[in-house]
Amino acid sequence: MGQSGTLDNTATAAGRLLLESLGEESPARSLSRRHDSPRTVRLLRELFTVAVRRSFVxxxxxxxxxxxxxxxxYQxxxxxxxxxxxxxAVIRSVLGEPELAYGIPDLRRFELICHIVGDLARPPGVPTAELVALVHQAEWRLARFDRPES
Amino acid sequence: MSPIFSPVHGIHTAAGRYLRRVAYEDAPPARSGEATSAARHVWQIAFGLAVRRRFEPDSPLAEIRRTVTAVLQHHAAAALPALAAEMLIRDALGETVPVDEIDDAVRSGAHLLLFAGLVEELAMTDGELEGLVMEAEELAVEVIAEAVRDQPAASAASLSFT
Known part of the structure; x- marks a missing residue:
């Protein structure tokens, strides 16, 4: 994973939106406002997976x-x-126990993901270059999982 | 000592007898929703005793999860939330875990079914099971006596789950 990125190096508009939100004073709230963009929400889910695994595996x-x-x-x-x-349950669902989060409504799951990503992946705790690399990784995961089957 | 707990040997309360029947898979745990608070207390204490016999406070979470998964698979119809069940076990082991806002019926259902699962895992004999239930009854006696004081006209039968 590259560690020398800047905001401009982020490949997609969705990635740039997430990075902007993470740079704001209240990242969780800012992230939650991105709910109207399905692509951004999907990318946020992947970023959540990446951030949680790097923190807890x-x-x-x-x-x-x-x-x-x-x-x-704290909140x-x-x-x-x-x-x-x-x-x-939402955290452990991406650590190998997906069944724990089956009953959680999508909106609640999204809110929790905003809070957790807003905490785990934000500067200055996470340096900007690393944050960009995390978003790149999330984008790569999204591209891989969105790829149509041949 | 409460008159409920006569010196006669054996399990003394309907709640205790019901718990034993659940452990023998001879009673439907769905009836836990009708239980009195005194009965729930007996079950909670018995559950805690069984948990602490089966696990150590630092037992691996994976081991606790295996027990929970086995019990929930065996009683899929009860539809107990897995994480709540796990948290109840960890709570009984003394961990600080989120166990608020678990509905009474769910909590008691988990206590009963997990108790039965733990008894099974521990391969307890009839005598050991009876001793465990009696110990829970004795520990619960103050609560039950309080319930009797609050309802002086109530008979011992009212301490059952019915």
């Missing part, structure tokens, strides 16, 4: 529970009930 699965609790508390959201379980 190889770690103790219990770290997901602690991370969700910290995230929701002043209830951290002890349904929302926390759904957030954990």
């Amino acid at each position: 190889g770690r103790d699965p219990r770290d997901v529970t602690a991370y969700v609790r910290d995230l929701l508390e 002043s959201l209830p951290a002890g009930g349904q929302l926390a379980r759904e957030a954990e």
Whole structure:
């Protein structure tokens, strides 16, 4: 994965939109406003997969529970009930347990993805070059999965 | 001691007997929705005892997940949420996990079915199962006695799940 990107190096308009949102003061809120672009939403889902796997693969699965609790508390959201379980389910769904998130409505799943991506993949915690590389990877995944079968 | 718990040997409450029947797959756990709070308390305590016999606080999550998956597959009709079931086990092990906002019927259903699954995994004998249920009853006695005090006209039968 390349680490020398800039915003302009991002191949697609959807990728640039996501990078712009991640650079704003409230990334989660900004990302949530991208819901009217199906391509951007699909790319956001792939970016979520990439960001979560880079953060949690190889770690103790219990770290997901602690991370969700910290995230929701930081966002002043209830951290002890349904929302926390759904957030954990959405994260673990891309770590090899897809069945955990089957019952979660699309809108709630999208909101949670916005919060999690807005936290895991934003500057300055993630340097811009790495962030661009993450979006490139998400774009590559999207292109691969969108490719029609021959 | 509450009059419910006479010195007679064995399981003393309808809730305890029902729990044993669920463990023997001789009772429909769907009836947990009709349970009294005292009965739910007995089941919750028994569930916690079984969880702590089966797992350590640092047991791998994959091991807990295997148990949950096996129980939910065996009782697919109950449609219990897998993550809530897992969280109840981890909660019983002392972890700080999100267990708020789980409906009473779902919570008790999970307690009963997971208890039965754990008894199966532990290959408990009849005597060990009875001892576990009796221990849960004894630990729950204060709550049950409180329920009796709140409903002085109620008979012991009212402590059952019916």
